[in-house]
Amino acid sequence: MQTQDVRTLIEQMSIEEKAAQLQQLATPFFKGASDRGAVTGPLIGMDVSDDAIANTGSVLGACGAAETNRIQQKHLEENRLGIPLLFMADIVHGYQTIFPVPLAMGCTWDLELAGQSAAVAAKEASVSGVHVTFAPMVDLVRDPRWGRVMESTGEDTYLNGVFAAAQVKGFQGDSGGTEVGKLISCVKHFAAYGAPEGGRDYNTVDVSELTLREQYLPAYRAALDAGSEMMMTAFNTVFGVPATGNAWLMRDLLRKEWGFQGPVISDWGAVKELIPHGVAEDSAEAAEKSLKAGVDIEMMTTTYIESIPELVRNGILEEEVIDEAVERILRLKQKLNLFERPYRHADEALEQEVIRSQEHLEAARKTAADSCVLLKNENEVLPLQKEQTVAVIGPFADHTDILGQWSWRGKPEETVTLVQGLKTTAGAGNILSAEGSRVEETDETLLKEALQAAEKADVIIAALGEPSEWSGEAGSRTDITIPRAQRELLARLRKTNKPLVSVLFNGRPLDLQEITEHTDALVEAWFPGSEGGSALADLLLGSVNPSAKLTMSFPQSVGQVPVYYNHFNTGRPKSEGRDGDRYLSKYLDSPNEPLFPFGYGMSYTTFQYSGFHLDKTEITRKDTLNAKVTITNTGTRDGKEVVQLYVRDHAGEAVRPLKELKGFQKIHLAAGESREVAFSIKEEDLRYWHPDMTYRSDRGTFSVMAGPNSRDLETGVFKLSDN
Template sequence: MADQALHSILEQMTLDEKIAQFMQLATPFFEGAEEEGEITGPMAEMGITEEIVRNSGSVLGASGAKEVRNIQEAHLRNNRLGIPLLIMADIVHGFKTIFPVPLAIGCSWDMELAEKSSEIAAREASISGVHVTFAPMVDLVRDPRWGRVMESTGEDPFLNSEFARAFVKGFQGKNLAEDTDRVAACVKHFAAYGAAEGGRDYNTVDMSERQLREMYLPAYKAALDEGCEMVMTAFNTVDGIPASGNKKLVRDLLRDEWGFDGILISDWGAVKELIPHGVADGEKEAAEKAMKAGVDIEMMTTCYVQHLKELVEGGSVSEELIDEAVLRILTLKKKLGLFEHPHRGADEKREQEVIMSEEHRDAARELAVKSCVLLKNDKVLPLQAGKKIALIGPFAQNGDILGPWAWKGSREKAVQLYEGIAKRAGLESLSSAKGCDVAGGTEEELKEALALAEEAEVVILALGESSEMSGEAGSRSDIRLPEVQRELLAAISKLGKPTVVVLFNGRPLDLTEVSHRADAVLEAWFPGTEGGHAIADLLYGFENPSGRLTMSFPHNVGQVPVYYNCFNTGRPQGAPDAQERYVSQYLDIPNEALYPFGYGLSYSSFTYEEPVLSNKTLKAGETIDVTVRITNTSEREGEETVQLYVRDLSGEVVRPLKELKDFVKLTFKPGETKEVNFTLREEQLRYHHSDLQFASDPGEFIVFVGPNSAEVKEQSFTLVK
């Protein structure tokens, strides 16, 4: 369909029909839905008429080939111009085959597997009738109190940007019209939602524009540079204005400066929330501000359909703005091929053949293995076959390992830890008890667990958070394990048995007590459908841990936010002339994280020689090669993530102590030495100055190479202009 055809449709549309394209309603509003008619009351309450539904542009939360086809067919019968619906849903880390949560995927540092996970998610979703996924979420995160850190890939703008690109490529492929196994991606949440004050969801964000551009915007830009079709506004304020009504953020930066001409959708109810935020005195003003800011689709509130017509007829909003937004929506429908093939990839037969296929589950298992991070190991792991194991804890036999946003995932079909360990250890070597629930327990449960532990040679404690304790609206001020689980750990540790803690959670936790009491700690996150198999593979040494943290773990919540790429102070701890007390420090804990960015152990061991620079001077247009020799000093083949950081010692504004600039994942055979080479360019040293100019400064820099952000070897060089 040519662009002229879209303009022809637009010319035939009434103003009411145009505005209705901006309305996104949940599935039960639509004829043909399996739950159709269940929200008749809310329809009346919201002022939604049958005419609005007939002309609506998109559906939220429909899935299943049969249901989606029924909805689309009914809609095309009822819509005067035969404009198809867009079917949108939250496919965040898998559709029915659930992969690890995105924060865990980040810990894989593996872009190919990340892309593959979103490609598989897109295939399953598209076959089930979905056209658009509300992913990837690329918000930079530094505060583990915020439950939605599980949706991000971490605290580093460079790494987040790489994952943003990988996810978009996986979801969208190269041609949405031709490849119906792909879906359009919607990057979120624009912008800086990850900086909500106090880690409290929906809360205020307040930062300088320089900080916004330096740390928080790069990953959104990377997703758009990869061709991401949609953007979702954030719930939070940016510089005192909620994102959904923020003209400077959306119209000026996103649309004009960055040139984004795709669809901008509000998050659930965010347009109407301009009222409680205090920047609109009612729905009419909220509609005006959101439309002028550049929001095209209003999710699940009715400010647009109730008030835009009046605003246009009164001259407050130009019909040209309305037409631009409608054309963006029609254009995406064209890109997806919906005018010619309104049912697109929806296929009941393929649903049965493809969804949760062995191939998909194998991919989920592989990514779960790569995402787990070994935090501690006092010569307990890998476990030896034949050892008598007591598997204890609320996650020992619990299907709640998919995590938040596993919308269509099945806990019943998830491989529990008990199942995975039984396969590796054998039932004759394995006993199991709950010990307690996630947040409560009884004396009888504890006694049963202790009795089994007494008889065992090794205790595996499966501890963590329930899915409901993280994700959206899952903010927590106390990020330790729940008290009952800490008591279980304390009681088990008194037995003196080798104890391995396996953690299921969606955020970095305060693990100070856990680390002190356990002999080994494996951070499994919410590992997804194949979690039990993947963890057992690691515990028994069939796989070698290779995950590396992308978000720092604090000593306790009072240290939050703690992140590796922080600024120095005028009185830094450890400076040569520092006085013992009067420096920037805590009196009761270290400044540094308990487990830093980039950290993770392996069953292999590696040594790094001093890095060598090809030149001590870098000029614009030239490069410096950074070479380091690394040796696997163990008898086990292993994968190492070699990380390159840079520090600008004197900038026009304060620069971070370290910034990740590159990394490489390499497999080393036992005893093997490899020479790893990185190339540094002047462009990698640029940053936003006080006037927001993006440039580098001449002067001295330090380059660091190591296995994580804390354990590094360094050399210096000078940038000359």
């Protein structure tokens, strides 16, 4: 189909057919679906006519080659103009081979692994009939109370941007998602969804345009620059207007300023939510405002098909607005060649070959091992020795709930648990296990069994955490500690005086004060995915040396939240030597600093930084500054180190953060090896958004810092001049 053919097709469509093309419905609405009718009617408050379904443009959540092909076939038999369906789904961190949750993926600081995981997910989902994935989520996150932090790669603008680009390239490949084994990437959630008040999902977001442009928008732009073909709106407000009805956000910024031409889709029900938000009185007004704002596809509410014909006939909406939206959708279908090949790459035979292949499982295992962060290791308790008897105790010792949210196609029964992984790797005879307690309930019988196992062991592993349903969408919490029953279990295990390792399964940074005090070694495993138990066995037994670093700070307590590394200074900053001064920006009952800072993570070896220097003390706007530092592996094991570079603008026109990540390199060093790592800084790296909404740099003094995390840094100083 050619460009002109798309316009000709639109001319043939009735206004009702155009409205339906802008509708997305869940799988059970469609003929050919195995669970047809399962969610229709009052359960979701929707009554959709057969005609509307026959002309609907896209399907939410259908997967499996047999099912998607059946739905497409039935649809084409009934669609008057033969317009095929688009199949969309949330393939966030894996299809059936589940990789670590995105927050864990960020902790790898490995863009190649991020791209590879997206490519594996795309390959499995594509042969299963999916065309579009609602990923990556690039929302900047700083409040661990918000459950959806697990879907982001963390608290840093720069890091989120480079991970967003890597994932888009992994999903779409070099051809924008059209080649075999690739998906269209729909980046989400536009915009600033990661800053809800109180960390409560769907809540108000209130940030200035300066903050929006400086901190929250860059990762979305990075995803689009990498080629992402679609954008999803956010549930929250932006400048007091819900994103789904925000014309400034989507017409002025996204379309005009950024030049984005792809389809924009609402999140689930977000169009009709303009009514409870208080900016629309009824469905017709919600449809009008969303369409005028630039939302092309309405997901899972039906204001468009209910209201568009009447809005157009009454002159409230110009039909040209509808045609533009329909054209964007049809052009995407054209790009995917669906008019000629409506079943595209869906292939039942290939599904058997591709899904959960050995190659994919090995990739998931490696990625999971590289995403687990070693936070503490007193007396070198880790790595374990294979000849040691190890008691694995806790509700997550042999639990398959380690896939994390948005792993809806993952199979818990095929997931490798911690106990299974250790038994396979170390030998079943050396591994004891006991549940110890329920997730939230103490059980004396379970505790007795656990203590008996602990007495027989040389080392104890406490497998603790949160159920996956406690994070993800609608997973907001005010208490971000490990449940009391598990903390009490850990305290009892501590009294055995055996070496004690805590392994944590969770989807957010937690308050770990009590856990840290009661344990010798601490491993943040997140939700590591299908091969999580095998990956942890590799790490705990030393065949993999930990290299992950946090991409979200861990607070001392929930009272510090939001706590993040690149904060502003104040007029009364707390500084060294002034602890006794009351009138400073500080807490009376807590340090200002996080328990574990951004960029922090340990290894089984040690790294020394030395010789940090800048090749210039002053640069012009045309110069390049080179910063170099030597890293030496001073331990006895080979290992990987993430070398991080930060910059501070000492006096800008607007207040600048105390430090900002500007680059990083992950290097491998053999025991005893040294390497010089170099970074370059140009004037463009020093630019920021000013109060007049211009993006530029200021002359003056800057610090450049390098080190293993955002806290422990070597510093040099230079000046930027106008010459």
